[in-house]
Amino acid sequence: MHATPPGAPSAPEQAARRGGILRQPLAVWATAFAAVVAFMGIGLVDPILPAIAKGLDATPSQVSLLFTSYFLITAVAMLVTGWVSSRIGGRRTLLAGLALVIVFASLAGTSDTVGQLIGFRAGWGLGNALFVATALAVIVGAASGGAESAIILYEAALGLGISMGPLLGALLGDMSWRYPFFGTAALMAVGFLLIAALLGPTPPPKRRTRLSDPIRVLAHGGLSTTAFTALFYNYAFFTVLAFTPFVLGMDAHGIGLVFFGWGVLVALASVFGAPFLQRRIGTVRVMHLALGLLVLCQLGLALSGQTGIIVSTILSGIPIGLNNTAFTEAAMEVSDAPRPVASAGYNFVRWLGGAIAPYAAGRLGEEINSDVPYYVGAASCLVAVLILVLRRHHLRDLERVDIDHAVHDAPLPSRA
Incomplete structure (x- = not known):
């Protein structure tokens, strides 16, 4: 027999590595597919924002409330996702979230006023919160290859969903701005059926999550640093996503193609770029690098x-993809809190940036000029960098995680 050398991956880890990230149980792929569709809902409305504004006689800032209501409810609902899933189990929580998205996406397509559409997007955000926070925990728990592989798979779903959303929005929106909402509801129904059929029972954990746990966990210096840095980063992110369609001066197809290119770079940077750079310069330095690049894109x-x-716009997908993976992995690894609780607390804070940015950018663009939202976005990135610098001592544990990953990814020792 050959003993495992100290510091080398264990036999199960070696097997997982040989299998690769793509060798996953069907339940993981079913959850990942539904996650793709869930994230499609973020970029879905991008190409049709001008059409919605015209069709419902609304201003850009009013239409931007489609993002604000969605992400505000998503952020607040994150505080109860752990409480719900710890009582009814991950599978039932996923299905409940998907059911809500199906209902409210369908209702959004029937809206006659921008107020109705904003309200239905809020209900959509509630379903999205139940699904997204639980999906990450389910994928991490069921995936082969450990948490790092699971997070990369999750971010791949995010990138693919964000890239495909604008294309679907453009193709269906060319016929009517209502059709993308009905299309999303149909795809979510497919995801619902796949998870119902392929994901086995996930019993509630032994310890139930309290409603206060996601707030309490933010007392951890590393997690709060990651969350509030991500808040300012997300402000810049959603300034690009929500405001740029109004300044491109293109039809739905043109906007859809631009944001498809953007989304492809988000996906590539998330899945390939971020892990490569994390192994070489560390997670915190990846955050600094990506925030600096996003400042340049905002100025551009x-x-x-x-x-x-x-x-x-297209190039901004690179720093956004790098940061999506770096921040998600940091939030999962920087504290010893249970992952669903850490995810809920982190997402509550960071999605507030996604809620504020669309409306603020729209108002700044209407009342001053279209350049100002991007200057504010660049300033937001600089605030994020400042938080990382001033609170860097809270992120030392991430250096240990990066070292562990470097050891894990080292070439397997040859047999004597």
């Missing part, structure tokens, strides 16, 4: 003509 959006806006 503010200072350029249409061609520059298109290029800057």
Whole structure:
């Protein structure tokens, strides 16, 4: 027999590595598919924002409330996702979230006023919160290859969903701005059936989550640092996502193609770029690098003509993809809190940035000019960098995690 050398991966880890990230149980793929559709809902409305504004006689800032209501409810609902899933189990929570998305996405397609649409998007956000927070925990628990592989798979679903959302929105929105909502409801119904059929029972954990746990866990210095840095990063992220369709001056197909290119770079940077850089320079340095690149993209959006806006929008997918993976992994690894609780507390804070940015950017663009939202987005990134610098001592545990991953990814020792 050959003993495992100290520091080398264990036999199960070696087997998982040989299998690769793509060798996952069917339940993981079913959950990942539903996650793709859930994240499609974020970028789905991008190409049809101008059409919605025209069809419902609304201003850009009013239409941007589609994002604000969605993410505000998503953020607040994150505080109860753990409480719910710890009582009824992950599978039932996923199915409940999907059912809510199906209902409210369908209702959104029937809206006659922008107020109705905003309200239905809020209900959609509640379902999204129940699904998204629980999906990450389910994928981490069921995936082969450990938490790092699961998070990469989750971020791949996020990137694919965000990239495909604008395409679906453009294709269906060309016929009517209502059709993308009905299309999302249909795809979510498929996800519901797949999870119902393939994901086995997930009994509630032995310890039930209290309603106060997601707030209490933010007392941890590392998690709160990660969460509030992500809040300012998400402000910049959703300034690009929610406001740029109004300054591109293109039809639904054009906007959809621009954000498809953006989403492809988000996915590639999330799945390949971030893990590569994390192994070489560490997670915190990846955050610094990505925030710096996003500042440059925001300035490019503010200072350029249409061609520059298109290029800057697409290229912003790189730092956004890097940060999505780096921040998610940091939130999962920086504290010893249960992952569902850490995810709920982290997402509550960070999605507030996604709720504030769309409306704020729309009002700044209407009342001053279209450059100002991007200057504010760049300033938000600089605030995020400042938080990382001032509170860097709270993130030392991430250096240990990076070292562990470097050991895990080292070449397997040859047999003597």
